[in-house]
Amino acid sequence: MEEQRYAIVTGGNRGIGLEICRQLASNGVYVILTSRNQSRGEEAVEKLNVSGLSNVVFHQLDINDPSSIACLAGFVQTRFGKLDILINNAAELGIIIHDDKEFRDGGGFWFHNEKLKAELQDIDNLTEERIDEIIQWFLSDFKANKLQKNGWPLTVSAYKVSKAVLNAYTRLMARKYENILVNCVHPGYVITDMTSQTGLITMEEGAKSPVMAALLPDNGPSGVYFNKTQIAPFSSTVMPST
Ligand SMILES: NC(=O)c1ccc[n+]([C@@H]2O[C@H](COP(=O)([O-])OP(=O)(O)OC[C@H]3O[C@@H](n4cnc5c(N)ncnc54)[C@H](OP(=O)(O)O)[C@@H]3O)[C@@H](O)[C@H]2O)c1
Known part of the structure; x- marks a missing residue:
């Protein structure tokens, strides 16, 4: 008999995260659906349980709160003793989309700062400390109104920068932990609250x-970027991912 696999999904109460929970549970994975808001999370689990998926439980998680992260880790350790899959799905766009064209086309996902772009792609020399410095640099430029001067994206800036550094960080983690698979996924332009329901594909497709x-075999690729289900070069895709 196959060993039971356990998965955490962040931001599992709605959108692509909820659908990921549904699809993983349908594949026999035991899912810990997390949400920063207790009642929204419990409601989502209830929905899945009622639909026949009893292998989904709730635990609170706010990814910005270290004590909440520690509490979830303790829960998983005590209750299951292991974790097989982590889907780092939770995110905020930080703006409300009025004109979806640019977002849909991926327009402006590039940094204009070529040096920084090259640095983020130079995975052999990039470090976690440097990624932290880049984030601090962005925040400082954002506050000082220096985005244009230093070549940061000018629209949906925080979201794009966070995804670009997350992509770089993913590759660092893949290099550091050779015994696990660590990958990025761009799910496509999906009809969710984040896109103000303007997406081109359904949540089912997006998940x-x-x-x-998440279900790749142990000998699957690591440190790669999936554009939907296809491996794509990081260099051409400083784009949003989960
Ligand atoms: N939709 C797209 O076209 C698209 C395209 C590319 C990438 N993505 C990525 O796909 C992922 C899911 O997107 P979506 O469209 O499903 O977004 P969504 O409908 O806006 O859902 C976002 C989820 O993240 C949760 N969340 C936000 N901040 C959180 C925090 N601090 N702690 C815990 N949970 C938090 C939200 O919880 P609340 O309900 O409490 O707010 C919600 O459950 C994101 O990483 C996004 O960047 C989406």
């Missing part, structure tokens, strides 16, 4: 690629 990446 397919993160679920595919």
Whole structure:
């Protein structure tokens, strides 16, 4: 008999995260659906349980709160003793979309600062400390109104920068932990609250690629970027991912 696998999904109460929970549970994975808000999370689990998926439980998680992260880690350790899959799905766009064209086309996902772009792609020399410095640099430029001067993205800036550094960080983690698979996924432009329901594909379609990446066999690729279900070069895709 196959060993039971356990998965945490962050931001599992709605959108692509909720659908990822549904698809993983349908594949026999035991899912810890997390949400920063207790009642929204419990409601989401109830929905899945009622639909016949009893292998989904709730635990609170606010990814910005270290004590909440520690509490979840303790819960998983005590209750299950292991974790097989972590889907780092939770995110905020930070703006409300009025004109979806630029977001849909991926327009402006590039940094204009070529040096920084090259640095983020130079995975052999990039470090966690340097990533932290880049984030601090961005925050400081944001506050000082220096985004244009230093070549940061000018629209949806925080979201794009956070995803670009997350992509770089993913590759660092893949290099550091050779015994696990660590990958990025761009799910496509999905009809969710984040896109003000302007997406081009359904949540069911959007969840397919993160679920595919989560269920890769042990000898699958690591440190790669999936554009939907296809491996794509990082260099051409400083784009949003889960
Ligand atoms: N939709 C797209 O077209 C698209 C395209 C590319 C990438 N993505 C990525 O796919 C992922 C899911 O997107 P989505 O469209 O499903 O977004 P969504 O509908 O806006 O849902 C976002 C989820 O993240 C949760 N969240 C936000 N901040 C959190 C925090 N600090 N702690 C815990 N949970 C938090 C939200 O919880 P609350 O309900 O409490 O707010 C919600 O459950 C994101 O990483 C996004 O960047 C989406």
